[in-house]
Amino acid sequence: MPKPKKPSSPETPSSEMRTTLSNGTNKGIGDLNPWSVLQAAVKAVPSLKYALAVLGIVAAIAIIKGFGIDFRVAVYGTILMMVLMTALVVFAALTKVRSKQIRIAALVLMWSFLALTILSAVLLFTSAFFGYPKPLPQLIGLADAETDDRAALNADSSKFEVFSHHRHLDLSQWQFIPDGKATEKLSSALWIDKLKVRRLREDAKSLCIRHATTGVPTPEFLSKTHHVSFNETTELPQGGPRPKLRIFDVCLDVSGEPVDQWFELLLESKYWNAFNNPQTAWAGMPVVNPTKNAVFEIHFPKSKPVKTWERREGSRDTTTSELITDDAIQITDRQILRWKIENPQRNWVYKFVWEW
Numbered sequence: 001m002p003k004p005k006k007p008s009s010p011e012t013p014s015s016e017m018r019t020t021l022s023n024g025t026n027k028g029i030g031d032l033n034p035w036s037v038l039q040a041a042v043k044a045v046p047s048l049k050y051a052l053a054v055l056g057i058v059a060a061i062a063i064i065k066g067f068g069i070d071f072r073v074a075v076y077g078t079i080l081m082m083v084l085m086t087a088l089v090v091f092a093a094l095t096k097v098r099s100k101q102i103r104i105a106a107l108v109l110m111w112s113f114l115a116l117t118i119l120s121a122v123l124l125f126t127s128a129f130f131g132y133p134k135p136l137p138q139l140i141g142l143a144d145a146e147t148d149d150r151a152a153l154n155a156d157s158s159k160f161e162v163f164s165h166h167r168h169l170d171l172s173q174w175q176f177i178p179d180g181k182a183t184e185k186l187s188s189a190l191w192i193d194k195l196k197v198r199r200l201r202e203d204a205k206s207l208c209i210r211h212a213t214t215g216v217p218t219p220e221f222l223s224k225t226h227h228v229s230f231n232e233t234t235e236l237p238q239g240g241p242r243p244k245l246r247i248f249d250v251c252l253d254v255s256g257e258p259v260d261q262w263f264e265l266l267l268e269s270k271y272w273n274a275f276n277n278p279q280t281a282w283a284g285m286p287v288v289n290p291t292k293n294a295v296f297e298i299h300f301p302k303s304k305p306v307k308t309w310e311r312r313e314g315s316r317d318t319t320t321s322e323l324i325t326d327d328a329i330q331i332t333d334r335q336i337l338r339w340k341i342e343n344p345q346r347n348w349v350y351k352f353v354w355e356w
Contacts, residue, residue, distance in 0.1 A: 158200070158201075159201050160198070160289045162291040162292065163291075164291075164292065165195045165294045167193050167294070167297070168192040168194075172301050173189075173301070177276050182273055186272070187273050187276070188270055188271070189270070189271040194265070196265075198263065199254060199257055199259045201259065204259075206252060209249075209252075209267060210248070210250070210288070212284075215274040222267075222270075224266050225264065226253055227252065229251050230248050230250040231248070232247065252265060279356075280354065282352060282353040284352075285350045287344045287346055288347065289346065290346050294340075295341065297339070299335065300335050302335065304356050309352060309354035310353050311350070312353060313350050314348070314351075328341065337352060
């Protein structure tokens with residue numbers, strides 16, 4: 001009688017298991033990696049092949065991040081592309097249907113989508129390169145990031161009346177900054193805006209003043225009379241290219257002031273490393289609200305007095321300006337230029353252009 005086989009001890013592998021391990025068919029845990037696990041899983045359960053598609057999407061996200069592309073652009077662009085691809089596949093399939101009525105409908109839809117795609121491409125091209133016609137919320141800046149800043153400022157102009165606006169630019173601490181130190185706060189230019197103003201309506205809660213600088217560091221804004229907030233605008237000047245300026249709308253909270261009563265407002269704005277051309281420069285005073293009187297004054301450094309200057313004025317909506325030759329200016333030892341502007345025009349810019 002043959003003897004029964006003795007069962008293997010739990011701690012001792014059977015000869016079959018020993019053979020399998022010795023010939024290397026099954027690898028140890030240390031040899032596993034995510035890709036080999038996924039391959040084995042797909043082989044065991046074929047439906048898991050769709051996990052590869054998920055990995056592809058994750059990889060695409062990593063690529064998008066690596067290129068520095070805005071995720072909003074990538075997401076909306078991908079969705080639009082998938083919709084159009086699906087529509088084309090469906091229409092291509094429908095054109096093979098024998099029913100005459102369905103085939104005609106499919107062809108009409110297909111050509112309509114083709115025409116819309118071409119038209120959209122043309123409009124996107126002209127908007128990107130020529131600034132017309134635009135929106136698609138301001139070419140994917142997504143509206144709130146690029147609102148119509150000029151319209152917002154002009155809307156404020158019906159909410160306030162300015163009796164007097166005195167703008168003083170102090171360049172006494174100016175110095176030339178080499179390119180290698182452009183990001184350091186070394187050369188200061190201090191703007192001081194003093195206004196006597198009144199609210200005309202209850203919803204006139206903040207008065208905004210525009211500032212623009214060629215300096216790299218963000219300016220500092222301070223008011224001893226009202227709370228200050230500011231945002232950097234993306235406005236393009238109408239009729240001209242994008243300026244090499246950082247433009248800020250600085251807003252003061254005047255909601256606590258009585259309606260139809262005059263009050264005073266003070267704003268100090270410190271630019272860093274601005275006016276960094278050692279030969280020539282210019283500075284402006286935009287007038288947004290109806291204003292009765294304005295004074296624009298510049299104080300130059302003792303080490304760099306003004307040599308020649310001219311005054312110019314023009315609409316904020318264009319890049320052109322007119323030369324002013326009247327005698328409404330005072331000069332003190334080539335250190336101070338003072339321009340008294342009677343009845344300044346609304347939505348106008350008054351400029352000093354000088355050599356020093």
